[in-house]
Amino acid sequence: MMSTMTSTLPHDVRRATRDSTDTYLGGVASGLARHLGIPVLWVRAGFVVLAALGGTGVAFYAGLWLVLPSDDRFSREAPGLESATRGGRRPRPARRFADIGPAIAVAALGLGIVLAFEAAFGRGALFWPLALGVVGIALIWRQADEAQRERWLDTTGRIDPVRALFGRGTWASYARLVAGGALIVAGLGVFALTSGGLDVAWEILLAGLLGVVGLAITLGPWVFRLASDLADERAERVRSQERADLAAHLHDSVLQTLALIQKNAADPTAVARLARSQERDLRGWLFNEPAPEGTSVAAALRAVSAEVEDAHGVAVEVVTVGDAPVGERLVPLLHATREAVANAARHAGTGQVDVYAETTAAAVEVYVKDRGAGFDPETVAPDRQGVRGSIIDRMRRHGGAAEVRSSPGDGTEVVLRMPLEEERP
Amino acid sequence: MTSVVIVDDHAMFRRGVRAELGDAVDVVAEAEDVDSAVRAIREHTPDVVLLDVHLPGGGGVEVMRRLGVTDVRFLALSVSDAAEDVIGTIRGGARGYVTKTITGPELVAAIGRVADGDAVFSPRLAGFVLDAFAGSIEVASVDEDLDRLTEREREVMRLIARGYAYKEVAKELFISIKTVETHMSSVLRKLQLSSRHELTRWASDRRLL
Numbered sequence: 001m002m003s004t005m006t007s008t009l010p011h012d013v014r015r016a017t018r019d020s021t022d023t024y025l026g027g028v029a030s031g032l033a034r035h036l037g038i039p040v041l042w043v044r045a046g047f048v049v050l051a052a053l054g055g056t057g058v059a060f061y062a063g064l065w066l067v068l069p070s071d072d073r074f075s076r077e078a079p080g081l082e083s084a085t086r087g088g089r090r091p092r093p094a095r096r097f098a099d100i101g102p103a104i105a106v107a108a109l110g111l112g113i114v115l116a117f118e119a120a121f122g123r124g125a126l127f128w129p130l131a132l133g134v135v136g137i138a139l140i141w142r143q144a145d146e147a148q149r150e151r152w153l154d155t156t157g158r159i160d161p162v163r164a165l166f167g168r169g170t171w172a173s174y175a176r177l178v179a180g181g182a183l184i185v186a187g188l189g190v191f192a193l194t195s196g197g198l199d200v201a202w203e204i205l206l207a208g209l210l211g212v213v214g215l216a217i218t219l220g221p222w223v224f225r226l227a228s229d230l231a232d233e234r235a236e237r238v239r240s241q242e243r244a245d246l247a248a249h250l251h252d253s254v255l256q257t258l259a260l261i262q263k264n265a266a267d268p269t270a271v272a273r274l275a276r277s278q279e280r281d282l283r284g285w286l287f288n289e290p291a292p293e294g295t296s297v298a299a300a301l302r303a304v305s306a307e308v309e310d311a312h313g314v315a316v317e318v319v320t321v322g323d324a325p326v327g328e329r330l331v332p333l334l335h336a337t338r339e340a341v342a343n344a345a346r347h348a349g350t351g352q353v354d355v356y357a358e359t360t361a362a363a364v365e366v367y368v369k370d371r372g373a374g375f376d377p378e379t380v381a382p383d384r385q386g387v388r389g390s391i392i393d394r395m396r397r398h399g400g401a402a403e404v405r406s407s408p409g410d411g412t413e414v415v416l417r418m419p420l421e422e423e424r425p
Numbered sequence: 426m427t428s429v430v431i432v433d434d435h436a437m438f439r440r441g442v443r444a445e446l447g448d449a450v451d452v453v454a455e456a457e458d459v460d461s462a463v464r465a466i467r468e469h470t471p472d473v474v475l476l477d478v479h480l481p482g483g484g485g486v487e488v489m490r491r492l493g494v495t496d497v498r499f500l501a502l503s504v505s506d507a508a509e510d511v512i513g514t515i516r517g518g519a520r521g522y523v524t525k526t527i528t529g530p531e532l533v534a535a536i537g538r539v540a541d542g543d544a545v546f547s548p549r550l551a552g553f554v555l556d557a558f559a560g561s562i563e564v565a566s567v568d569e570d571l572d573r574l575t576e577r578e579r580e581v582m583r584l585i586a587r588g589y590a591y592k593e594v595a596k597e598l599f600i601s602i603k604t605v606e607t608h609m610s611s612v613l614r615k616l617q618l619s620s621r622h623e624l625t626r627w628a629s630d631r632r633l634l
Contacts, residue, residue: 091483356586
């Protein structure tokens, strides 16, 4: 009961997430920009302005960092890709923050500014609130974010010290580091020169406050994460059960195929056909999104091509650009495509057919091409009406268009076009 | 003769490719992971590297990143058709992408093309390119030149996606093969350099569909 609810959650509700691909600190600004649909520069500028005006920006950022989940949590990849990523055979997701260099530099700069401030306006004016903020952020970071920290590891899993300190080594990160260092030194110098007495009562009050706030900051993320992890875990369990079922089914079919191949070892065409169809299934499961059949033009075309592949023992390569749901209007197009692919498989004699489909807002176009024998469309015997009846006439009847381009020895290409809305004359 | 290094973590596949290539190219070395690939490429400086996309040690992209600027040209070879892998590898510096089901003669032709400094687009890669550059984009914040395909480049890409060979593309558009190659290289450049938001975002969005 519960599990069915949570498994559909990420798709039904548009949730804001932290962006794990475009980050300086936690990806909050870019995630927020994506969620609100505004340029990320505005959001970043907003945070900076708010931070300058009394530090609300920092608190706001930290809070969002705390409550927004990273979009890593929602990345659902095909099993083959996830496995390759886990095994280190694919590059890790983009890691700008590979790169805690900028963070260290910014921290040094910040500390320098604080110390300079104190030197100018007296001790304690800004130090404690800011120190608190920094410690808080560090704690939050420590707790809320393994995904984030994973990024400063290099691809072999070691922390790269040079990379950690200087990032990609751009001049800006060096400059920030130098500026921060200089400010710290200057601040310390001034502080040492003008050291004065601190109000003791203030300090005790602050210490108490610090304890309480620190406890909240320490435990808060933990409690929050516990709750969100629980929900994630439930969704993950449902998903892995579905996958296990699929994998079992797939392995079963591989076994069947291997048995059939052994039985048909003397018939190369049959073996090639079996191998091809099994390859298609496996590849689809490992590397592509599971697209339920009959839901989209691309999925329907792949299904149609797979059918012909199995029936005629040819390889059909399907490339699709754009996609749309299959409506009533597109059924004739699918039938015509099936006919065209089957024709190519039967008559071309090359064992290879290319299908290309492009879906735009206005229409779906399908191209079926082979490099086979070809024929002269003018001289087709009237009794061989396959092309005319089932392709050209069918498309016309339903408001579409079809064209057959072929000449002997030059292959054949069938072009099908179906507008997505009734075209007005 | 074109010298080639084969990088793939499956020994059986390396053997198969070597056999299929036969005498058409000179296979100077093989490697099975990122470290050995980097070593072999530095040692032999081949004309072309056949680079597996999924490779222990961080994938094929990591090999190109570690070698930095080099004259060696990379042709990615993969069993995965996943869009993220294809686009990621091209943006990492490969001059082409073919899947492992490619036939021997086609692979030889592709290696020759890459060795000459041209791009190699399989129909599937052309489809991805059209997808990635499709749709309207906000006019602000884009580099006009890099962020969209010209009408001609789009036509070439569509023909490649439809399964046309270079020669057939040239004939269909009444241009020379050289011009087709120029268009392909230009598309490759855009694919690699475009800062287009959609392009980097595209692959991850696809997953969420």
